Amino acid sequence: xxxxxxxxxxxxxxxxxxxxxxxxxxxxxxxxxxxxxxxxxxxxxxxxxxxxxxxxxxxxxxxxxxxxxxxxxxxxxxxxxxxxxxxxxxxxxxxxxxxxxxxxxxxxxxxxxxxxxxxxxxxxxxxxxxxxxxxxxxxxxxxxxxxxxxxxxxxxxxxxxxxxxxxxxxxxxxxxxxxxxxxxxxxxxxxxxxx
Numbered sequence: 001x002x003x004x005x006x007x008x009x010x011x012x013x014x015x016x017x018x019x020x021x022x023x024x025x026x027x028x029x030x031x032x033x034x035x036x037x038x039x040x041x042x043x044x045x046x047x048x049x050x051x052x053x054x055x056x057x058x059x060x061x062x063x064x065x066x067x068x069x070x071x072x073x074x075x076x077x078x079x080x081x082x083x084x085x086x087x088x089x090x091x092x093x094x095x096x097x098x099x100x101x102x103x104x105x106x107x108x109x110x111x112x113x114x115x116x117x118x119x120x121x122x123x124x125x126x127x128x129x130x131x132x133x134x135x136x137x138x139x140x141x142x143x144x145x146x147x148x149x150x151x152x153x154x155x156x157x158x159x160x161x162x163x164x165x166x167x168x169x170x171x172x173x174x175x176x177x178x179x180x181x182x183x184x185x186x187x188x189x190x191x192x193x194x195x
Contacts, residue, residue: 034177034190038093043152043177044144044186046162047084047113049105050173051077057127058103067104077105078112080173080194085113087194096151101125101158109173110156123157126164133164140165141184148180 037043052071062069073081088095100110100117101124110117122139126132140155147153163169166188168176174193178186 030190031192034192035091035093037179037189038088038152038177039091041094041096041151042147042149043179043189044147045152045154046166046170046176046178047109047154047156048159048162048170048172048174049073049077049101049103049109049156050081050084050112052105052172058125064102070104073105073108077172078108081109081112084109084173084175084194088114094151095154096149097153098156099123099153100156101161103158106156106158110154113156114154117154117156120155123155123161125158125160127158127160136161137164138184141186144178144186145180145182145184 038045051074053074055071058070064070087093095114098110098114098117099120100106102119102121103125106123107117107119122136122143124132124136126136140161144153144155159169162176166176166178168188168191170176170191171193174191176188177190177192179189180186
């Protein structure tokens with residue numbers, strides 16, 4: 001005769017499950033806190049361009065005026081950019097201004113998610129361009145630190161550029177939210193990813 005005796009989970013397994021659940025909850029709560037900050041306005045939202053064709057940097061001979069010479073968004077990247085915009089609209093997040101790096105993948109991300117952006121060279125790609133770092137970071141610090149707006153400002157850029165400013169290397173279409181603190185200062189208040 002066979003008895004169905006279920007063994008209780010070992011304590012380690014129970015502990016691992018509890019820790020996993022605890023780790024997931026704060027992340028969701030942090031996301032909600034960040035979305036609420038955005039709903040109140042006055043934040044700078046750095047967004048890395050959405051998913052591109054494979055590679056790092058740009059092909060040799062890349063020209064800013066010619067998108068065909070650059071790494072560009074894939075269809076998946078375009079859909080992802082649209083989802084970011086839909087998330088902002090669904091949550092009624094106020095956006096006063098949309099600015100973008102002059103690279104085509106950033107311009108397209110901004111346009112698909114929000115609206116045609118203003119081009120700002122300070123948001124340009126710093127990958128393999130260390131000579132531009134100090135100047136671009138100084139421009140971004142002054143702009144973001146001194147922001148005084150009721151809505152949010154969306155800044156579409158590159159992982160290398162966002163990392164130079166914040167120390168965070170975001171995933172494609174991931175957002176890093178900054179609260180202006182006056183002068184050239186700001187505080188990183190959260191990261192958001194729309195799946």
